[in-house]
Amino acid sequence: MSLKVEGITKLFGDTKAVDNVSFEIDKPSVVGFLGPNGAGKTTTMRIITGFLSPTGGKVVIDGETVDANNYGLRSRIGYLPESNPLYTELEVHEYLKFTGQLAGLPPRKTNERLDYVVERCGLREVLYEPIYRLSKGYKQRVGLAQAIIHDPKILILDEPSSGLDPNQVIGIRQLISELATEKFVVLSTHILSEVQALCTRVLIINKGRLVLDATSDELQHSGTGSVAVLIKAAGEADAAASAFQDALQPRKLTLDREGELISLHLAIEDSNDVREKIFDICVANGFKILGLSSSGSDLEKIFRELTVGSDETGQQ
Amino acid sequence: MKQDNNSLSVLLKKEILISVKTPAAYVVIIVFLLISGYMFADGLFLSNVATLRPFFTLTGILFLFFIPALTMRSFSEEFRNGTLEVLVTHPVSRGKLVLAKLLSSYLIVVASLVPTIFYFIVVASLGNIDGGAALAGYIGLLFLAAGYVSAGVFASSLTQNQVAAFITALFILFIFFILDKVTALTTGNVAYILQYASSDFHLASFYKGAIDLRDVVYFCAVTAFFSSLTSKWLELKFK
Numbered sequence: 001m002s003l004k005v006e007g008i009t010k011l012f013g014d015t016k017a018v019d020n021v022s023f024e025i026d027k028p029s030v031v032g033f034l035g036p037n038g039a040g041k042t043t044t045m046r047i048i049t050g051f052l053s054p055t056g057g058k059v060v061i062d063g064e065t066v067d068a069n070n071y072g073l074r075s076r077i078g079y080l081p082e083s084n085p086l087y088t089e090l091e092v093h094e095y096l097k098f099t100g101q102l103a104g105l106p107p108r109k110t111n112e113r114l115d116y117v118v119e120r121c122g123l124r125e126v127l128y129e130p131i132y133r134l135s136k137g138y139k140q141r142v143g144l145a146q147a148i149i150h151d152p153k154i155l156i157l158d159e160p161s162s163g164l165d166p167n168q169v170i171g172i173r174q175l176i177s178e179l180a181t182e183k184f185v186v187l188s189t190h191i192l193s194e195v196q197a198l199c200t201r202v203l204i205i206n207k208g209r210l211v212l213d214a215t216s217d218e219l220q221h222s223g224t225g226s227v228a229v230l231i232k233a234a235g236e237a238d239a240a241a242s243a244f245q246d247a248l249q250p251r252k253l254t255l256d257r258e259g260e261l262i263s264l265h266l267a268i269e270d271s272n273d274v275r276e277k278i279f280d281i282c283v284a285n286g287f288k289i290l291g292l293s294s295s296g297s298d299l300e301k302i303f304r305e306l307t308v309g310s311d312e313t314g315q316q
Numbered sequence: 317m318k319q320d321n322n323s324l325s326v327l328l329k330k331e332i333l334i335s336v337k338t339p340a341a342y343v344v345i346i347v348f349l350l351i352s353g354y355m356f357a358d359g360l361f362l363s364n365v366a367t368l369r370p371f372f373t374l375t376g377i378l379f380l381f382f383i384p385a386l387t388m389r390s391f392s393e394e395f396r397n398g399t400l401e402v403l404v405t406h407p408v409s410r411g412k413l414v415l416a417k418l419l420s421s422y423l424i425v426v427a428s429l430v431p432t433i434f435y436f437i438v439v440a441s442l443g444n445i446d447g448g449a450a451l452a453g454y455i456g457l458l459f460l461a462a463g464y465v466s467a468g469v470f471a472s473s474l475t476q477n478q479v480a481a482f483i484t485a486l487f488i489l490f491i492f493f494i495l496d497k498v499t500a501l502t503t504g505n506v507a508y509i510l511q512y513a514s515s516d517f518h519l520a521s522f523y524k525g526a527i528d529l530r531d532v533v534y535f536c537a538v539t540a541f542f543s544s545l546t547s548k549w550l551e552l553k554f555k
Contacts, residue, residue, distance in 0.1 A: 049405045052554060068551060074407040081405075085398035087330070089337040098333075101326045102406045130337075146402070 032199030331420030366443025384485035387468025449525030456522025
């Protein structure tokens with residue numbers, strides 16, 4: 001099993017929505033797809049599922065190229081589109097049976113699978129309700145159930161947790177994590193904590209280009225940790241700054257002074273714990289520590305660094 | 317490819333389920349039956365001839381409005397709700413998608429014609445009706461409906477706006493309807509071609525009780541033309 005995205009490019013008129021994006025997934029895992037609005041996440045996912053054809057490049061699943069005519073390949077993909085379109089007139093069980101059988105489930109297996117997804121997605125109590133009567137959270141779960149009912153090996157989930165309340169979000173994440181033990185899951189999201197909670201690999205896309213492809217471990221040790229210190233010092237702020245500068249060699253140091261209070265922000269090169277050193281510096285210089293906090297890898301910061309200045313209202 | 321053969325019936329089942337659950341189809345059928353019933357009863361005793369021909373002619377005209385009203389939803393609604401994304405990302409060919417849409421709309425048209433058999437019974441009870449001509453007339457209407465439905469589904473595949481789909485379909489059908497009425501303005505071969513391309517011209521012999529292979533071919537060709545046009549158009553649209 002493998003999913004290969006080979007240099008896909010998509011043009012809408014003159015706009016490059018996706019620009020030469022490549023990546024490969026070769027083992028069951030959750031890959032998080034991150035990017036500002038209009039960066040090309042949805043377009044990339046639509047190309048993987050065969051809904052759109054790429055202008056250049058190709059998507060290869062198990063050695064077969066995804067295209068409009070190779071529709072047999074689609075039974076191996078489960079897809080939850082961003083807007084989660086549903087036939088709202090149908091009842092939940094009718095809709096799920098329909099999509100399951102359309103994906104190629106034989107009729108005798110359909111009920112068994114329906115039972116499974118209804119259980120896993122918590123749809124038991126709304127099974128015979130028409131979809132238009134459901135809340136957004138239930139609708140989202142129907143969409144997810146639709147994506148997994150035919151037991152596909154590849155799951156493409158475009159913002160799976162949108163519209164869910166915090167408890168439901170945890171439930172869905174748990175489900176996705178369990179599915180990922182045997183499936184390739186690609187999910188897009190705006191919620192950075194979701195990526196940290198779920199994904200073993202992170203792809204960040206900006207203005208159609210892939211700007212980061214890293215495992216979660218690599219991100220944890222990517223050297224973008226930071227320490228914030230609030231001290232009370234009688235002397236010059238510069239003296240305090242240089243004391244920290246000399247002792248810790250931070251990548252970046254910012255300083256804010258308000259009366260006797262100095263707050264310092266240090267971006268440090270590695271993930272070593274510098275809190276003890278900071279204590280020593282303060283003792284040696286007679287600073288009084290009022291606050292000290294350190295954060296390891298900060299995905300939010302990486303995200304901002306890589307995508308800042310991007311247009312907020314682009315082509316989806 | 318057993319699994320793929322199945323997809324047409326799965327799609328068709330869904331179309332029918334949705335039609336049954338939404339009021340749109342019922343409203344259209346009821347309006348059709350009310351108008352055709354009123355017109356039928358209104359002219360029944362005037363002609364003093366036991367024939368369904370006025371009913372067939374009238375129905376041919378009603379189809380110009382009735383069929384676009386039935387087909388306007390078919391693809392437009394899928395576009396507007398985004399559900400086409402669900403369909404297209406499942407293992408089913410564009411041809412099957414189009415065929416399911418055609419068949420489901422067609423079935424509704426057929427269903428709406430079934431109650432009109434009552435008109436036949438009424439006329440038959442009043443006089444000596446030509447049963448063969450009536451049967452041929454119905455067959456003619458079924459062929460006409462196939463052509464009109466395929467044009468209506470095509471119009472619906474052009475836009476996500478149902479009103480626009482309705483007007484486009486009405487426009488296309490009206491052209492087919494009007495062609496043999498403007499032949500007086502032309503001469504020779506042009507007049508002949510216009511006449512041959514018009515739907516009414518081919519219906520005439522059905523109403524007289526004759527099933528001519530040329531007329532059958534004409535309606536089949538129109539149906540095939542719009543069906544494949546829809547299928548091709550969908551392929552282009554999602555390039």
